[in-house]
Amino acid sequence: MPSPLADPVKLPCGLVLPNRLSKAAMAEQMAKTNQPNDTLLDVYEKWSQGGWGSILTGNVQVDVNHMGTPYDAAIHAEYTGDAAVIAQWKKYASTCQKHGTPSIVQICHPGRQSFRGAGKRGLFAAPIAPSAVPMNVGNGLLDRVIAAVAWTSPREMTRGEIETVIRQFVDTARLMADAGFSGVELHGAHGYLLDQFLSSKTNLRTDEYGGTPAKRARFVLDILSETRKVVPSTFAIGIKLNSADHSSATFEETMTQLSLLVDAGIDFLEISGGTYEDPKMMGYPKNSPSVQPKSERTAAREAFFLDFAHTVRERHPGLVLMLTGGFRTRAGAEAAIRDGACDLVGIGRPAAIEPKFPLVLLDEGVPDEQAVLLLEKAPVPWLGRWLPRNLVGAGAETSYYAGQILRLAKGLATYAPAL
Ligand SMILES: Cc1cc2nc3c(=O)[nH]c(=O)nc-3n(C[C@H](O)[C@H](O)[C@H](O)COP(=O)(O)O)c2cc1C
Numbered sequence: 001m002p003s004p005l006a007d008p009v010k011l012p013c014g015l016v017l018p019n020r021l022s023k024a025a026m027a028e029q030m031a032k033t034n035q036p037n038d039t040l041l042d043v044y045e046k047w048s049q050g051g052w053g054s055i056l057t058g059n060v061q062v063d064v065n066h067m068g069t070p071y072d073a074a075i076h077a078e079y080t081g082d083a084a085v086i087a088q089w090k091k092y093a094s095t096c097q098k099h100g101t102p103s104i105v106q107i108c109h110p111g112r113q114s115f116r117g118a119g120k121r122g123l124f125a126a127p128i129a130p131s132a133v134p135m136n137v138g139n140g141l142l143d144r145v146i147a148a149v150a151w152t153s154p155r156e157m158t159r160g161e162i163e164t165v166i167r168q169f170v171d172t173a174r175l176m177a178d179a180g181f182s183g184v185e186l187h188g189a190h191g192y193l194l195d196q197f198l199s200s201k202t203n204l205r206t207d208e209y210g211g212t213p214a215k216r217a218r219f220v221l222d223i224l225s226e227t228r229k230v231v232p233s234t235f236a237i238g239i240k241l242n243s244a245d246h247s248s249a250t251f252e253e254t255m256t257q258l259s260l261l262v263d264a265g266i267d268f269l270e271i272s273g274g275t276y277e278d279p280k281m282m283g284y285p286k287n288s289p290s291v292q293p294k295s296e297r298t299a300a301r302e303a304f305f306l307d308f309a310h311t312v313r314e315r316h317p318g319l320v321l322m323l324t325g326g327f328r329t330r331a332g333a334e335a336a337i338r339d340g341a342c343d344l345v346g347i348g349r350p351a352a353i354e355p356k357f358p359l360v361l362l363d364e365g366v367p368d369e370q371a372v373l374l375l376e377k378a379p380v381p382w383l384g385r386w387l388p389r390n391l392v393g394a395g396a397e398t399s400y401y402a403g404q405i406l407r408l409a410k411g412l413a414t415y416a417p418a419l
Pocket of ligand 1: 024025026027028057058059106187189190240272281282324325326327346347348349350397398399401402
C-alpha cells in the first residue's frame with residue numbers, strides 16, 4: 001500500500017506541498033555576520049536534495065538587535081525594497097527550492113529570551129517583552145544564578161515599540177516574498193516574543209494587548225492581518241504554537257486564541273511545546289528525571305504532542321496541521337497521519353543527521369524496520385551534570401545538533417542511509 005506520507009497537501013493559499021514530510025526549523029547558528037552566507041547555503045543545498053515536502057528554515061530574527069543566538073540570520077535595517085538585500089535572500093530561497101521543495105522562512109523575535117550579549121543592542125541593554133517578567137528556570141540558588149547570568153531582565157514594550165515590532169515582522173515577510181520564498185512561519189512557540197504575548201504568565205498588560213485571551217492574541221493577529229495586505233495571496237503564512245495540556249487552567253484560553261487565528265486565516269498550524277524555562281520541545285520537560293513523554297498512550301505513539309494535535313483536529317477539522325517533535329520512524333509518522341492527528345509531520349534532529357531522511361521513508365523498497373532513525377540523547381559535558389538537568393539536556397541537544405548541521409554543511413556527516 002502506498003504510504004500516506006507521499007500524498008501532497010494543498011494549503012489554503014494554493015501552495016502545494018508535494019508530500020507530508022517537513023524539515024522542521026532548526027537555528028543553524030552559522031550566520032557569523034547575521035546574513036545568509038555560503039555555509040548556510042551549503043547545508044540547505046543538502047536538504048534541498050532530500051525529498052522533503054517542505055523545508056522550514058531556522059529562525060530568522062526580525063531585528064538584529066534582538067537575537068536568539070549570536071549567529072542567527074537577521075534583518076539589519078528597515079526594508080525598503082533594496083535590490084542588494086533582495087538579491088542576498090534570493091540566493092538563499094533559490095538554494096532551498098532548487099529541486100522544487102517549497103521553502104518557508106520561520107520569522108522570530110526572542111523578546112525576553114534574548115540571551116545577554118545576543119544581538120547588537122549592547123551587553124547591558126534590556127530585552128523587550130510584553131511585561132517586565134524576568135526569566136525563571138527554577139527557584140533554587142543555582143537556577144537563579146543561571147537565569148541572572150544568561151538573561152537581563154526585560155522591560156515592558158511601549159505602544160510605539162509594539163508598532164515597530166509588528167512592522168518588522170511584516171517587512172520581513174515582504175522581503176521573503178520578494179526573495180522568492182514560498183511563505184513564512186511566525187514563531188509563536190517556545191517562549192519567544194509572540195508566545196510571551198499570548199501567555200498570561202508573561203503578558204500582564206492592561207491595555208488592548210493584554211488582559212483577556214483575545215487581547216493577548218491581538219499582537220499576533222495584527223502581524224497576521226498587516227502581513228496579508230503586503231504579500232501575494234499565494235504566499236503561505238503559518239504559525240508555530242505551543243500545545244497546552246487538556247488539564248491545564250489555560251487550555252480553553254489557548255483554544256480561544258487558536259480560534260481567533262483560524263478565523264483570521266492561517267495556512268497551517270505547527271504544534272510544538274516548551275520554552276527555555278521548560279524545554280519540552282526537546283523531550284526534556286521540567287522536573288523530569290529523564291526523557292519521558294506525557295503518557296503511556298503518547299509513548300506508544302512516538303510524537304511528543306499527539307494528544308493536543310487530536311484535540312485541535314476535533315475543533316478545527318479543516319485546519320492544516322503540522323506536528324513536530326519525536327518522529328523517528330515511518331510507522332510513527334504514518335500512524336499520526338492515518339489517525340488524523342496531523343497533515344504534516346515535522347522532523348528536526350533526524351534531518352540534521354540524515355538530510356535525505358524522506359527518501360528513506362518514502363521508498364517502498366525499504367521495509368518498515370529499516371525506515372527509522374533512532375537517536376541517542378546528546379552527550380552532556382561533565383561540568384553540566386551539576387546544573388539543572390532539563391536545561392542542560394536541552395542545551396546539549398541544541399548544541400550537539402547545531403554541530404551536526406555544521407558538519408552537514410561542510411560535507412563531514414557520516415550517516416549511511418538505508419538506501
Ligand atoms: C539545533 C536545533 C535548533 C532548533 N531551532 C529551532 C528554531 O529555530 N525554531 C523552532 O521553531 N524550533 C527549533 N528547534 C526545535 C525543532 O524545530 C523541533 O521542534 C524539535 O527539535 C523537536 O523535533 P525533533 O524531535 O524532530 O527534533 C530546534 C531544534 C534543534 C535541535
